[in-house]
Amino acid sequence: MNNPTTRAIIAELVAAGCEVIVWCRKNHKVNNGTLGIKYKEDNFVWWATKAILINKLSWRWPTNLVSYIDRFRFKVNDYSMILSVDRLGVIEAAGLNKKLRLEHHHISYEILFKSETSEKFKKLERIALKDVNDVLIQDKLRRKHFSIENSLSEEIIYTVPLAFTKIPPEQRKNIRLRDQLGIPGDKNLLAFIGSVTEWSMINEVIEVMPKLSKQWCLLVNDRFGFDNTNLNDRVGDLGVGDRVYINREPVLDIRDMDYILNGCDYGLAFYKPSRRSKYTGKNLEYIGLASGKISTYLRSNVPVITNANGEIAEHIRRYNAGIVIGHPNEMIEIDNNKSEQNGALSLFSEVLAFENHKEKVLNVLKFERIGIA
Known part of the structure; x- marks a missing residue:
């Protein structure tokens, strides 16, 4: 949550009238008052269990069970859009979205390569990415590698540099x-x-x-x-x-x-x-x-x-x-x-400044589809 691009996007959502709920580990919260957001927290044991199943073992069926359990923590009609971040985020979001059926937008700050992981590790990620409508990544070279590693079309991957807004x-x-x-x-x-x-x-x-x-x-x-x-x-x-x-x-x-x-x-x-x-x-x-x-x-x-x-x-x-x-x-x-x-x-x-890419981000997130003027 201390990532500058993520925070800038959330700030835009809040400014546009969205209620933003961030799902994260309890100790990953940032100043709630500053961003005007709410949190749904994972305690360490549950977060660690998910991290081991998804990132260490990459077991598909236990991961599906985790998603099934987490769906009970979300009210189906309370959400209009899912914004996931990196591998763990997109896998969890895709699991939730089997029930929620929402617009799913993804941000990638890390590219994980098959040559440095395994086919099983990448397969879980690739399956989850089939659920996304579009992806934000930082530059053209990273877009190319992300596309190849995840068998995803470059046409739905948009480039936005990692940066905060300008300092007033x-x-x-x-x-x-x-x-x-x-x-x-x-x-x-x-x-x-x-x-x-x-x-x-x-x-x-x-x-x-x-x-x-x-x-x-x-x-x-x-x-x-x-x-x-x-x-x-x-x-x-x-x-x-x-x-x-x-x-x-x-x-x-x-x-x-x-x-x-x-x-x-x-x-x-x-x-x-x-x-x-x-x-x-x-x-x-x-x-x-x-x-x-x-x-x-x-x-x-x-x-x-x-x-x-x-x-x-x-x-x-x-x-x-x-x-x-x-x-x-x-x-x-x-x-x-x-x-x-x-x-x-x-x-x-x-x-680099987020202001230069704000319009692109808002278009990617398709604000008009979630009723924001």
């Missing part, structure tokens, strides 16, 4: 986390946000810090606020403890990231596909316009340094919104490029 001028923060952490004002600052893990190349970023001039500092903001002992040890071993700042209290709402990024010179977004997980292999290799990190940086007018390829790399070069490199080691060149990167906010505002 009155909501831009004047306070800066860098000041509260005591980062000297004359230092240049790199930001590293999101998952602090192997696939995000945090180790490679830390290891390049001694190679950069002492003019550069690094701000690390772990998505979940974990105290990473290995990261702390590595910072100490490399002798850059006075240049690496770790935020121990990350924001819970992605819309507040502007406070963290205000005053940063570059945002780092690196991806190292790993075959250890079905989520971090080819899904990351083709990240493109599905990168939440890049979108978040640009929204706060912070140019990016990234190794992401595809459409997002083309846009970054075209708008002069950052530097596309192959590996963090290449950051030694940033001293010569820093002053040239000034198109971050333009790229976000003109290409």
